[in-house]
Amino acid sequence: MANGKISMTVIRRLPKYHRYLKDLLEKGINRISSKELSEIIGFTASQIRQDLNNFGGFGQQGYGYNVEDLYSEIGTILGLGKPYKTVIIGAGNLGQALANYNFESHGFELVGMYDVDEALIGKKIKGIEIKPSDRLVEDCVIHQVDIAYLCTNRESAQNVANALVKCGVRAIWNFTPVDLKVPEETTIVEDVHLIDSLLTISYFLKDH
Amino acid sequence: MANGKISMTVIRRLPKYHRYLKDLLEKGINRISSKELSEIIGFTASQIRQDLNNFGGFGQQGYGYNVEDLYSEIGTILGLGKPYKTVIIGAGNLGQALANYNFESHGFELVGMYDVDEALIGKKIKGIEIKPSDRLVEDCVIHQVDIAYLCTNRESAQNVANALVKCGVRAIWNFTPVDLKVPEETTIVEDVHLIDSLLTISYFLKDH
Numbered sequence: 001m002a003n004g005k006i007s008m009t010v011i012r013r014l015p016k017y018h019r020y021l022k023d024l025l026e027k028g029i030n031r032i033s034s035k036e037l038s039e040i041i042g043f044t045a046s047q048i049r050q051d052l053n054n055f056g057g058f059g060q061q062g063y064g065y066n067v068e069d070l071y072s073e074i075g076t077i078l079g080l081g082k083p084y085k086t087v088i089i090g091a092g093n094l095g096q097a098l099a100n101y102n103f104e105s106h107g108f109e110l111v112g113m114y115d116v117d118e119a120l121i122g123k124k125i126k127g128i129e130i131k132p133s134d135r136l137v138e139d140c141v142i143h144q145v146d147i148a149y150l151c152t153n154r155e156s157a158q159n160v161a162n163a164l165v166k167c168g169v170r171a172i173w174n175f176t177p178v179d180l181k182v183p184e185e186t187t188i189v190e191d192v193h194l195i196d197s198l199l200t201i202s203y204f205l206k207d208h
Numbered sequence: 209m210a211n212g213k214i215s216m217t218v219i220r221r222l223p224k225y226h227r228y229l230k231d232l233l234e235k236g237i238n239r240i241s242s243k244e245l246s247e248i249i250g251f252t253a254s255q256i257r258q259d260l261n262n263f264g265g266f267g268q269q270g271y272g273y274n275v276e277d278l279y280s281e282i283g284t285i286l287g288l289g290k291p292y293k294t295v296i297i298g299a300g301n302l303g304q305a306l307a308n309y310n311f312e313s314h315g316f317e318l319v320g321m322y323d324v325d326e327a328l329i330g331k332k333i334k335g336i337e338i339k340p341s342d343r344l345v346e347d348c349v350i351h352q353v354d355i356a357y358l359c360t361n362r363e364s365a366q367n368v369a370n371a372l373v374k375c376g377v378r379a380i381w382n383f384t385p386v387d388l389k390v391p392e393e394t395t396i397v398e399d400v401h402l403i404d405s406l407l408t409i410s411y412f413l414k415d416h
Contacts (some may be wrong), residue, residue, distance in 0.1 A: 012404070015404035015407040019403070042387065079411050079413055080407070093245075094301070094302070101402065103403070190405055192402070194306075194309065197398055197400055198316065202292065202315075203284055204288040204317075204396045208285030208379075
């Protein structure tokens with residue numbers, strides 16, 4: 001399998017391969033060439049071969065890829081198959097939207113939702129009761145939470161992140177517009193900065 | 209200004225510069241060296257100089273950057289300052305969360321929200337009434353909508369995208385897990401594939 005460092009660009013393409021291979025499996029397709037894969041996924045065939053070579057190359061000359069093997073291998077590379085425990089902090093519209101996504105099917109189990117808003121506390125989303133934020137730290141320790149989905153307001157974001165680091169949460173999925181400062185050795189931050197994404201649209205529209 | 213093609217990687221960093229420069233302006237800081245900018249933004253000083261050189265280089269040796277000029281120049285490059293008209297399709301939790309973001313302050317004016325769910329139709333979010341989806345096309349034409357935030361379910365996504373292309377909407381901000389097929393010449397698609405982002409976390413957690 002993977003030897004040496006794989007570039008961020010390649011890593012970011014893996015989930016897309018994973019999605020498409022799942023679709024193929026569901027359609028009962030079990031063998032595919034890099035050319036066919038290229039047509040449905042939109043990367044060039046040579047790009048695909050190069051990407052997959054990073055992980056030891058599962059294709060066979062004249063046969064192509066075995067969809068099931070490739071799907072399962074990429075899943076393993078992506079660290080899927082293990083269960084991850086997750087919490088949502090900030091249970092407003094965005095937090096509730098995330099709770100309603102079907103992330104469980106990929107192994108991300110939601111074990112808690114937290115908010116400071118009295119109007120939300122006690123409400124149940126997908127069977128999970130929204131609890132007051134002061135319960136967060138204790139729950140994270142008890143459940144050994146792996147990933148926190150951070151949907152608080154801008155002002156609370158860094159403080160909540162500090163608390164998460166202290167109680168051993170290993171990753172923060174950050175939906176706030178804040179660039180969090182956390183120790184790299186202990187904590188992974190994955191940003192979803194929506195405004196940055198929207199400004200990219202604006203850049204392209206400008207001359208469109 | 210920009211001559212030749214600027215790489216996607218650089219373009220994707222511009223919104224971050226824009227955010228940080230805004231913070232500096234609000235703090236009354238009007239002059240900054242690439243080294244100081246590096247410390248707060250987290251890119252190396254040489255990276256910063258290289259990035260900004262792409263756009264003609266606004267820094268002066270021994271002086272650094274004028275924050276206000278740089279902020280306004282990057283804003284222009286990003287196509288800000290012009291007003292954009294936007295609609296939200298799919299007014300569930302995610303759609304409502306997007307309506308509540310403060311995108312107006314960057315020039316993105318929300319002019320309509322649409323859903324098929326009778327329980328949502330008629331509800332007002334930030335003064336915008338959720339309308340039935342069959343009003344979408346007519347409204348897009350009347351208002352000359354620039355950007356559609358696509359928050360429908362997976363099954364409707366491509367059909368709605370086709371309708372948007374037909375009525376001249378120039379960009380789709382795609383929150384569905386579908387890779388939309390639209391004509392490149394007419395329509396920009398910017399994906400926010402949440403599951404891809406979450407799987408990246410899983411990749412890094414695996415060996416963490």
